[in-house]
Amino acid sequence: MSDVVIALNKATKRFVGMKQNAVSEVTLDIDGGSFVTILGTSGSGKTTLLKLVNRIHELTAGEILFNGQNIHELKVEEYRKKIGYVIQQIGLFPHMTVAENIAVVPESLKWNKNTIEERVDYLLELVHLNPAYYRNRYPAQLSGGQQQRVGLARAMAAEPGIMLMDEPFGAIDSITRKILQDELLAIHKKLGKTILFVTHDIHEALKLGGKVIVMDDGKVQQYDTPYNILFRPANAFVSRLVAAENTLEKLQVLRVGAVASPARHSDNPNIPRVNEAETLSNVLAKFMETGAPYLGVTDDSGRVNGEVSWDALRSVASLRNEGMEYYV
């Protein structure tokens, strides 16, 4: 699972007539099964970087490898069918029903009809839309959040190796956005699909990404875990970017794994437990509810594989942003 799916090697893009590179010599690897967010302001090159991957934009220099193959040697339409693509404006086909929208790529790949039908129902259930209810409805009959669920299902239709998502929840109200974020995390956990997700929302980037690419000025400023982005910013830019996040916001995006230590009290059956994927804000709540000095950390099968202490949690709040020196 941890094989490199996408490898960028000095990937560079300069648009015709521009004096500056939109994306400048970006070199990085995306591991299979990882959820990587690309964070940056408008004009940072984050969307261009994403669109270089599915060749909506073509490279000016450098190369991009997909499972070791140079993407420019692949037939562009066949290559794109292996990549799910979700955009902010959704772009559902208004003249097709929900089921027809989802079936477009499988049909183009000449899948058999029954397989497509089953796939459509499976995907609708995956994105929490009741197939019996929604199959035959048209995009105009759906809310924005429902439309993006269909957009997500459509992008996953032909079992792509990787999903590219360009600010998919950017135009959706904040309540629905939070729900969709949580569901996307659950889907990622369930299917282990590689996701490359562009956002300008730092909270969203840190919450969703197992790793975060911080972009500015066409260059990668830092490519690291949310924990390291928050507490070990690589430079002044990243430091400024994360400075606005207060303790509670940090707890909302960091997960138990960031502060857990090996289990020493696992023999004690009475200790309260939290799942390793919980956010630290939920851990804080658990501490407050139970008054326990430490919590057992469990994996999905319920097995205890570590623990988190009150002191470890507090250390996050008191951790100094090591980048603060840049402000002097």
Added chain:
Amino acid sequence: MEFVTFFLKQHNRMFALLGQHMAIVALSLSIAACIALPLGYFLSRTRWISVAVIGAFSTIYAIPSIALLVLLVPVTGLGMRTAVVVISIYAQFILLRNVVISFQTVDPAVLEASRGMGLSALEILLRIELPLTAPSLISGFRVATLSSISVATIAATINSGGIGILMLEGVRNLHMVKLVWGILLASALSLTANQLLTRAETRFSDRARGLDRRKQKNVSQEIYDASL
């Protein structure tokens, strides 16, 4: 009474002229559409050239039809051929501009999504662009049809045949009944064409906007209403 006896005596010739009229219009429109559809599709990709080409055609369109007909007589001679050429040119302008604009108004997000999911240009054209532009294309085709029917009437002056002949003869011989029958036939043809194409336009428009309910047999009416 005179109207009826005229019809009873002359109906064979009247229908022949009507048929001729329809043939001229159909032939001209087919030629115009065969050029305008592919040309317009390609022009819609490049705003630059499309503006220039449409500009050129609009200059031709500004020439009164009777002048253009007379102008072409030395080239293509009297008769149906000249009529077809002139009507094709007029219809060309209406159709071309309409095709270009139709393709340019397809939602860019829809096009980006279809490109991003790996559909080929042909698949995008057939499965996405044509169904979405159909109502607008039909609307342009309707305007071109009505214009063609009327220019075809005028083309009778260069002996092209068609319903215009009835009117011309009616005016020349002060034969009021003949003139009125000519007007009636031409109007009936226009109104029928307009009616049929308007209906097609509505139907394709419903489909393009996702309001076609035939695929929604198992979506109950309440769900449908609640969603509006």
